[in-house]
Amino acid sequence: MNSDGDDRLGAANGSTVGGLASGGVRVDAVNVAGLCGQALQARLGEIARAESGLAAMKADTLGEIARRNGDGAATHAATDAMAISGRKARSEVRDAVRLGELDATRQGLCAGSVPVGHAQLIARAAGDAPIDEEYLAGRAQHEGYDEFRRTIARHVADVNADDGASVLERQRKARSATIWTRSSDGMTVLNVCVDPVTGARLGAVIAAAERRLFRNEDTAERRTPAQRMADAVTQLICDPDAKRPAGASLIVVADYDMVNHQLTNGRLADGTSIPIGEIARVAVDAEVLPAIFEAATGDLRMGRSRRTATDLQRAALALRDKGCVGCGIAPGRCQHHHIDHWQHGGPTGYQNLVTVCADCHNDKIHQQGFTAQWDTANSHYRLQPPHGPADQTTNSTTTQTGPRPPPT
Structure with a gap:
């Protein structure tokens, strides 16, 4: 391999079987220390495409085991062969079974044009609601992960006749939290999984607490962002009577339909869709900042x-x-x-x-x-x-x- 980055990485040439190249996925070894910045960037892209191909192979294999012997057997096989947790294995099998029914997504994964994380989002959305899979697979090829996550949320809300309320209700029922001690270093780990609206409210309060900590820090001894977030969460939980941090308002947005005289397209500030009815419920419990930015509302x-x-x-x-x-x-x-x-x-x-x-x-x-x-x-x-x-x-x-x- 020479230093100009002309490596050979990806699916080998050959006939295709079920969308996968018969030669499989090949990754050539290369001395990355000899690559320029542009070649390193290109190599990362090739590795990502190869990872998509491998993910398609893994999904095919798990899906076939599940078809023959059931999801439980596939989960056990994944736990044993890949040395992953049972929870992770169940998630892998669930995604694999769904991908078997999503032709456009699977083909994009095989070709390396749909990233692994994007394919997982499509598979999980398919379990929540009817989706236009070809549309999502096309968008997945051109959008970053966070942008595509919002695209998925908007699409699921659009195809639900109830403005996404049923999806939000399922998400709320699926909420969970765990706390455990990590055996490797004795650190305590807190993991919370909540619906998007609750997550936005938590995020706004935590971010405001982080800003308050930042303003009060010694500039010569700054925390890292991760340390500051940990301290903000700890302070909010352990000192709940402390004054609410400034700037903790929840921002929700909606369009006004001039013809039908009603609000439409309810969403959070990052574009995540929420049911219009949720805006009224949020307004009861939280300070909602109207998204009107004219001279009369304040100086920008x-x-x-x-x-x-x-x-x-x-x-x-x-x-x-x-x-x-x-x-x-x-x-x-x-x-x-x-x-x-x-x-x-x-x-x-x-x-x-x-x-x-x-x-x-x-x-x-x-x-x-x-x-x-x-x-x-x-x-x-x-x-x-x-x-x-x-x-x-x-x-x-x-x-x-x-x-x-x-x-x-």
Whole structure:
């Protein structure tokens, strides 16, 4: 293998059997230390496509065992052969059986065009409601995981005559929480699984608690984002009488049908669909911030009067960006980056702020020199790598030029 990244990785050539190449999936060994940044990126993409092919093979095998001997036998085989937990094995078998009935998804998985995680989302959605599988398999080839998760949620809500209420009810009944001690290091692990609306409320409160901790930290001894989240959750549970953190409002959005005079298309700030009737129920229990951003509702242009985004700005940015513009993670888990840097005179205004997670903010923007660029055609921001080799780094003095979003 030479250092220009011309490796051979993926399905070997050969006739196809049931959508899989008869030669299987081949991954050539390569000295990655000799690859340039662009070649490393390309290799990751090839590995991901090979993983999709392997996942299709595994699903075919588990599905065949289940067909012959039942789901229990397939679960036992998976637990034994792959050394995974019983819970994981049951999930693998369930997805495998569903994939056997989803031709477009399975073909995309075999070809490497549908990522493994996307295929799992489609399989699980198929268990919740009737779906247009070909439509979802097509979208899966072009959308990131978080964006596609929202696409799935909107689609399931659209195909349900009850505006997604039955899906939400099933999700609520499936809620669970576990707490255990990890044998490897003695750490206690808390795992909570809740429906999207409850998750959004939890996320908003936890994110607000994290911001409060960040403001009170010693700048010389910053916590890591993971440590800060752990401390925020611990504080909220162990000190429930503490004052509610500022900025913990739940943002819900709906369109108004002028013809029928009713609200439609209810959704959370990240685009996750929720039943319209849920908005009224949420309003009883939580502070709901209306998604109306005009001059009369508040100032979205703070200028140099403060560095951090206001609650109103965070709400407006959540609706505009729908999460991190680099990786798509939910807005409640994000920070806000000054496109024209604060230390160089950039204002704290709606048009100069962009939503990014901690990793994209620190690593991509401030370490690698990515810049925020407004995509006029699609009306959203995206992170643009610096000019030159992909592994080139730069300092954090770069500012963005080009078009900005229209004023709110």
